Amino acid sequence: MKSIYKYLDTRLFLIGLLVLPFLAIVSCQNDDDAIPVIHYVRVTDPAKADSTFTDVNPGTMIVVVGEHLGGTQKVYINDQEVSFNRNYVTSTNIILTVPAELELIGENPELKGELRVETNNGVAVYNMHVLSPAPYITRIAATYPIEVGDELVLIGGNFYEVQGLYFSTEKPSNDGKRPANVQEVTDYQVTNNYDRITLTVPANVIEEGYLVVECYTSSAVIEFKTTIPEPVLTGISSTMPVVGSRVTITGQNFIQVANININGELDIPAADITVSDAFDELSFVLPEAPTRSGKISVTTGGGTGELATVFYPFENLFLDFDRATDPWHWGDYSVETEADGSSAPFLSSGICYGFVGTVSAWSGWWGQYVSGGVQWPAASVIPASTPINDLELQFECFVQEALVGPVIQIAMGGDNNDPASLKNYVPINVLTGTADTGKWIQCSIPLSSMVAGSTYQDLLNKGNAFGLYVTNSIGTDANVEFYVDNFRIVRK
DSSP states (O other), X not given: OHHHXXXXXXXXXXXXXXXXXXXXXXXXXXXXXXXXXXXXXXXXXXXXXXXXXXXXXTTOEEEEEEESOTTEEEEEETTEEEOOXXXXXXXXXXXXXXXXXXXXXXXXXTSOOEEEEEETTEEEEEEOEEOOOOOEEEEEEOOSSOOTTOEEEEEEEOOOSEEEEEEESSOOOTXXXXXXXXXXXXXEEXXXXXXXXXXXXXXXXXXXXXXXXXXXXXXXXXXXXXXXXXXXXXXXXOSSOOTTSEEEEEEEOOXXXXXXXXXXXXXXXXXXXXXXXXXXXXXXXXXXXXXXXXXXXXXXXXXXXXXXXXXXXXXXXXXXXXXXXXXXXXXXXXXXXXXXXXXXXXOOSXXXXXXXXXXXXXXXXXXXXXXXXXXXXXXXXXXXXXXXXXXXXXXXXXXXXXXXXXXXXXXXSSOTTOTTSEEEEOOOOTTTOSOOOSSEEEEEEEGGGTOOSSBHHHHHHHOXXXXXXXXXXXXXXXXXXXXXEEEEEEEO
16 A cells, blocks of 8 residues: 555656646736736836836836736826837836837826826826926016016926926025025916916015026026116127127126127127117127227126126237238138128128139048148147147138038148048037028137147147148039138137
């Protein structure tokens, strides 16, 4: 009998070995057959596995943690189906990326702020808020002085999911916490494109402080005064514009502009100044060049503001065709030009240099201007230890015909074979970032893109050669006509 039991025990053991895998399969099937559940969402960094959240930025890779997720068929965020890699799906995890182009609740409040996972056996839902871009305020549009009951417009962007507006004499903390005493604004409207908020000035409004817009993502803050704020100058179309050309200054609070002063020498009256409707840009025609370097200032009803950038930095010039700063130069198809108003470039501050003609197909050497003796700005103007990354080359350029194929090469301190020379350059307007034609523009190029080294001394060590060349990268002849002037090295 013992032998029979022993035989039966062995048979049962073998049957058990065969049945166990089947039971495991059934178990997995049962797991996939169960209703899915989402417990939380976290980032993919294992070191932050315990950091769960309900708010997430577009473009973020996340891990959805739950149960019975192995049979996932579809995933939705904000009611929009999103793609996922099935190789990154297990019974307890789904790894996916929140699409950067996802439509957000901020733009469409009717969307459901949720993550939804659909399997063959059910649906799991998790409340998740995909954040809109942070709001910002560029300026306040109002009639000054501001009084109770006046309409005031905040101009900016990303005014999504506004939670509240308030005035305060204190600036809110970096974590967005409100100051102790605030004056709430309840009467306001947000435009459909979320770039403006119109509000009615409440009673007992503060005379000076801050106006804050609280959105779901974060808050935007701007200084507030019931009187005209001081003008702020942030940029200029050129630091050395050609006489007779239009100069544009960007900034804020150009309200009741009285005049523009140039380097303490010239005054541009209000009648000759054009101000944008947004009071953030003004322009004028430069009647004459100043005789010394200096600063531009703008006087308005709120005071006087000054542009930090030096205007007409004569000390920084190294190539001015009116002044014989180089003892010799040579080149073909490049000629000294003085505008007479009848043809391009129409305006010039004395003599400029033009590159005019037809460049042949695949040409690697045309219209060159090469100088062997320019004088770089002195070390008293730019200390030799100044980092190259802090400097840029600026010059004025007038492109009559768009460069299609032909491009410019610039070599500083060496010939056109210098590996550090700038190749394939097309003149770009520093103010607009566009390749404008038919007008004088300032071009600004980081010096680091033309000079190998770490400090200004590295350029001084290379010598005093400077070269401009035109090359043609296409297989057909092309017309070229552009003019340049006032090459200078300045701090960014």
